[in-house]
Amino acid sequence: MELGTILKDKRLEKAYTQEYVADKLFVSRQTISNWENSKTIPDIESLIDLANFYDLSLDNILLKGTDIVENIKKKEKIAEIRKGTVPFLISTILTMVLLFKILAAPKVDIVSFVICLAIMIANLFIILYFAKEENKIKGLPFKTKSFFIMVIIGALVGLIIGAIAGHIFK
Known part of the structure; x- marks a missing residue:
């Protein structure tokens, strides 16, 4: 019951x-x-x-009321997942800043650019995995298309902020 x-x-x-x-x-x-x-x-x-x-x-x-126990377990799992996502979000932001700093330099170092880009993409896929797991626990479908649209919008906003920051901190 x-x-x-x-x-x-x-x-x-x-x-x-x-x-x-x-x-x-x-x-x-x-x-x-x-x-x-x-x-x-x-x-x-x-x-x-x-x-x-x-x-x-x-x-x-x-x-x-086993739904209570299940709900508590779900909340604990979601909290763990969100805790695990934080370092990757921070890493993605810092990598993005570094990437923009590389792009703002008079001469672009291609190797550094590719490494930063690879790290950023790897972080985004890890975050995607965490988001899918959270939705699985909640019993919700994961909309990969929506996630990638958010990533693209985030990347565009990041590019704009990075371009501005790159010019300010030359």
Whole structure:
């Protein structure tokens, strides 16, 4: 049984309104509605408050409402993935700056240019992999075309910023 169903059944069993429960738990009525309709899941503090308010065992809620445990696991995996993406984003930005610095030089060093370009492309593919994994965990389809459009727009913006920075810091 989903947590939302458990909460709604308990509220109706006690003949409480969503407004009443919201007032007692210091949340909005909309929050109660979202929890009951499984649009959102309460955080751990709210779960404890709900368990106390409805005289439920927290173990019982977590065992019956397995969507909570799954949601927590998903959030942890997504946090790990996002943590792993950060160094590659920073590396991509720094490589882009270096690339623009090379391009702004009076004489372009082709070897340095190709190495920076290769690093930047490798980083973008790693970021693509992380984005695909995050969407897989969320159960969403990954739109590769949209991702590449964002990369192209980012590269164009980066080129413009890099060109400006290259001329400013000559």
